[in-house]
Amino acid sequence: MTTQEILEGLRSLARGKLPNAELAEFLNRHGCENWLARLPNSPYKQQFAMQRVMSSIAVKERYKACIPFFSQSDFPYAVIKGAVLSQALYGDPFLRTSGDIDVLIRREDADRVKKLLLANGFVQGRVTDHGIEPFNRREILFQTVMSHQTAPYIKETGNRMCPYVNLDVNMDVLWGECNEKADMNVVLSHTEESSLLGISFQKLPPEMEFLSLCLHHYKDMNSLYLLAGGSLHLGLFCELYDYLRNVRPDAQKLHEACNRLQVGRYLYVCLYDTQRIFESEVIEPYLEVLEASKDDSLPDTFGLNDRERQEWSLGLLERLFHPDLSQFLQEQLTDEEKEKIRINREWM
Amino acid sequence: MKKEIQEKIMLCLSEILGKSIDEIEQTAPDITLTEIGMTSLTFIEFIVKLEEALGIEVLDSDLLFDHFENKKKLFETLSKYIPGEAYSLKKVLILDADNVLWKGISGEEELRIDETVREFQEFLLTLHHRGVLLCLCSKNQPELIEQAFASPDMLLNKEHFAVFLANRHDKASNITMISKELNLSPDSFVFADDSDYELGFIALNLPEITTVKVDYTAPDFFEKIAALFANVQASSKLNRTQLYREQKEREKEKHRFTSVQEYNRSLKTKTICRLATADECERLAELSVRTHQFNLSNMQYTPTELESLLSDHDSAVFSLSVRDKYGDMGIIGMAVVKKKTIEAFLLSCRVFDRDFELVLLDKIKETIGTSLFGIYRATEKNQQYSDFYKKNGVTVI
Numbered sequence: 153m154t155t156q157e158i159l160e161g162l163r164s165l166a167r168g169k170l171p172n173a174e175l176a177e178f179l180n181r182h183g184c185e186n187w188l189a190r191l192p193n194s195p196y197k198q199q200f201a202m203q204r205v206m207s208s209i210a211v212k213e214r215y216k217a218c219i220p221f222f223s224q225s226d227f228p229y230a231v232i233k234g235a236v237l238s239q240a241l242y243g244d245p246f247l248r249t250s251g252d253i254d255v256l257i258r259r260e261d262a263d264r265v266k267k268l269l270l271a272n273g274f275v276q277g278r279v280t281d282h283g284i285e286p287f288n289r290r291e292i293l294f295q296t297v298m299s300h301q302t303a304p305y306i307k308e309t310g311n312r313m314c315p316y317v318n319l320d321v322n323m324d325v326l327w328g329e330c331n332e333k334a335d336m337n338v339v340l341s342h343t344e345e346s347s348l349l350g351i352s353f354q355k356l357p358p359e360m361e362f363l364s365l366c367l368h369h370y371k372d373m374n375s376l377y378l379l380a381g382g383s384l385h386l387g388l389f390c391e392l393y394d395y396l397r398n399v400r401p402d403a404q405k406l407h408e409a410c411n412r413l414q415v416g417r418y419l420y421v422c423l424y425d426t427q428r429i430f431e432s433e434v435i436e437p438y439l440e441v442l443e444a445s446k447d448d449s450l451p452d453t454f455g456l457n458d459r460e461r462q463e464w465s466l467g468l469l470e471r472l473f474h475p476d477l478s479q480f481l482q483e484q485l486t487d488e489e490k491e492k493i494r495i496n497r498e499w500m
Numbered sequence: 501m502k503k504e505i506q507e508k509i510m511l512c513l514s515e516i517l518g519k520s521i522d523e524i525e526q527t528a529p530d531i532t533l534t535e536i537g538m539t540s541l542t543f544i545e546f547i548v549k550l551e552e553a554l555g556i557e558v559l560d561s562d563l564l565f566d567h568f569e570n571k572k573k574l575f576e577t578l579s580k581y582i583p584g585e586a587y588s589l590k591k592v593l594i595l596d597a598d599n600v601l602w603k604g605i606s607g608e609e610e611l612r613i614d615e616t617v618r619e620f621q622e623f624l625l626t627l628h629h630r631g632v633l634l635c636l637c638s639k640n641q642p643e644l645i646e647q648a649f650a651s652p653d654m655l656l657n658k659e660h661f662a663v664f665l666a667n668r669h670d671k672a673s674n675i676t677m678i679s680k681e682l683n684l685s686p687d688s689f690v691f692a693d694d695s696d697y698e699l700g701f702i703a704l705n706l707p708e709i710t711t712v713k714v715d716y717t718a719p720d721f722f723e724k725i726a727a728l729f730a731n732v733q734a735s736s737k738l739n740r741t742q743l744y745r746e747q748k749e750r751e752k753e754k755h756r757f758t759s760v761q762e763y764n765r766s767l768k769t770k771t772i773c774r775l776a777t778a779d780e781c782e783r784l785a786e787l788s789v790r791t792h793q794f795n796l797s798n799m800q801y802t803p804t805e806l807e808s809l810l811s812d813h814d815s816a817v818f819s820l821s822v823r824d825k826y827g828d829m830g831i832i833g834m835a836v837v838k839k840k841t842i843e844a845f846l847l848s849c850r851v852f853d854r855d856f857e858l859v860l861l862d863k864i865k866e867t868i869g870t871s872l873f874g875i876y877r878a879t880e881k882n883q884q885y886s887d888f889y890k891k892n893g894v895t896v897i
Contacts, residue, residue: 262560296563
């Protein structure tokens with residue numbers, strides 16, 4: 153299949169038309185399973201139905217475990233990604249597969265959050281063959297200092313179908329390597345009440361939710377550590393396109409939010425690449441309002457800050473469909489960068 | 501900070517950076533640790549060492565390289581972890597005027613209030629609304645400062661300032677005077693000026709004050725100031741500037757009376773001291789975090805913790821509100837009692853020397869009984885009240 157055939161098949165799929173079997177399987181492997189599964193007579197429906205059942209069990213356990221967190225009023229927060237995003241994108245909270253639940257808080261509330269979670273049975277640790285193994289102090293420090301998240305929290309559920317709940321506490325919508333920090337008071341200033349399975353919680357309004365999603369995906373597209381682990385895939389762009397198409401956040405409000413947080417250039421390049429793939433009128437108005445934020449140094453580069461940034465020697469579609477981009481990247485990185493990836497793998 | 505603690509910290513730095521203690525001590529306080537060899541990974545090792553050496557655990561909210569950026573910030577951040585070292589919550593921002601609130605020097609050149617200056621003034625207004633006390637301290641002539649404030653481009657006006665000083669006195673004397681007037685310790689002050697001379701003068705004479713250089717060519721000073729006031733509760737509903745102005749009026753009358761009771765009567769003082777209600781918990785929690793002088797145990801509470809105490813049969817939470825002819829001061833005191841032990845007893849510094857602490861204690865005795873125990877934990881700031889319980893028949897534990 154040529155790149156052009158893949159693109160045309162993808163665009164047809166976006167319009168609701170099932171591509172040929174070879175192309176469908178290719179797109180399935182590249183993160184388009186949601187679209188494939190939702191088409192009538194799709195051979196992926198059954199596989200997806202099972203996935204949905206498992207997802208619903210996991211989501212139920214996650215949200216139940218987080219009730220003490222959701223019901224407090226000592227600090228602002230918002231639930232992001234996972235089931236909340238699935239509900240926004242598809243009207244069904246169980247379609248988007250996820251291994252954890254993510255919340256956004258302000259860094260200054262991290263200690264209150266820790267106190268609350270530890271008092272409610274959560275542990276900062278990892279799952280091993282012997283159950284939950286708490287992180288040692290160095291591991292907690294590494295994860296909290298070097299990233300935008302605290303070390304993750306885990307809790308046993310007692311449910312054999314979903315034995316553990318993983319909770320990721322995010323203290324910024326930007327990433328640890330970024331020279332800037334977002335004003336989380338702005339991000340969390342207008343959360344909305346929502347509910348799932350009878351459990352109430354706070355989420356972001358659409359414009360801030362899309363902004364947060366874009367920044368998350370920007371990180372996946374640019375982090376040396378994540379790219380080395382195969383984070384760049386078509387599904388990232390499908391999700392951005394789907395959000396704009398199905399939710400239609402207000403372009404002007406999105407623009408204002410980007411200005412306040414000074415993140416417009418990251419959103420612009422995400423949408424620019426999404427448009428290169430889908431060539432859709434849905435994306436145009438958002439590119440227009442963010443045009444002034446365009447940073448010509450960002451397209452076709454990777455790296456999460458000015459010091460790390462370098463140009464890809466492959467075009468967008470080449471790197472999206474490269475058979476082994478991780479290996480390709482290894483050949484491009486310096487020894488220092490490879491060492492950084494190794495350290496991240498050891499500690500995270 | 502005690503010498504012994506400082507030495508431990510310097511030893512940790514020395515071991516991590518592979519430099520002698522002398523070398524590190526000779527480094528200027530504002531040189532970044534990165535410049536003397538700290539990396540992200542060695543920073544983590546440094547924190548591990550510090551925690552072991554000092555017997556502390558650094559809070560997640562402090563695990564930012566910025567909070568340990570240089571020696572000065574490092575000591576400031578760590579001071580709140582050291583027993584007996586009170587955490588200096590920042591409450592007051594003292595600002596120079598020329599080249600800070602506007603570009604240019606009033607009376608010598610045309611003043612410019614451009615977009616960046618307006619952004620800074622908007623930011624200051626946000627701090628004001630969140631309860632930070634803004635004070636002006638300028639060496640320019642008062643009439644020239646007033647003239648500048650009269651500009652239609654100014655977003656700030658005199659009403660936004662709790663203290664407004666424009667005179668030829670040195671700034672350390674002026675700031676000491678502000679500290680007395682507000683009855684707040686200088687370690688809760690931040691001083692922002694464009695002049696290296698003035699900043700250095702304050703650093704030398706009032707080292708407990710945090711200084712920030714205002715430089716419109718490098719506007720990251722906004723962020724530095726914001727970080728210093730990050731713990732100010734955004735939800736605080738008190739207009740503290742107004743409260744301090746009302747307090748000044750009360751102070752003027754005080755000298756006319758020979759007794760506290762006479763003075764309180766003259767002000768038509770009314771106190772409401774009772775068991776707290778759920779809607780008061782937010783303000784009470786804020787009080788427990790902000791009050792350091794008349795705070796006998798330094799227990800801090802969140803609103804949720806206080807709400808759950810309200811429904812605990814073995815506990816009682818008391819609130820004390822005061823108003824007089826000058827205004828409603830709102831809730832100015834609180835106590836938490838568990839069984840017969842006073843776990844927390846505190847009074848806002850705005851209402852010292854009016855015997856309101858006795859009103860609060862009397863209410864506790866009336867409600868719980870007279871055989872009471874009281875938790876007292878000594879800090880640098882509460883020592884003048886160390887004998888309060890003993891003087892008033894409460895057994896100290």
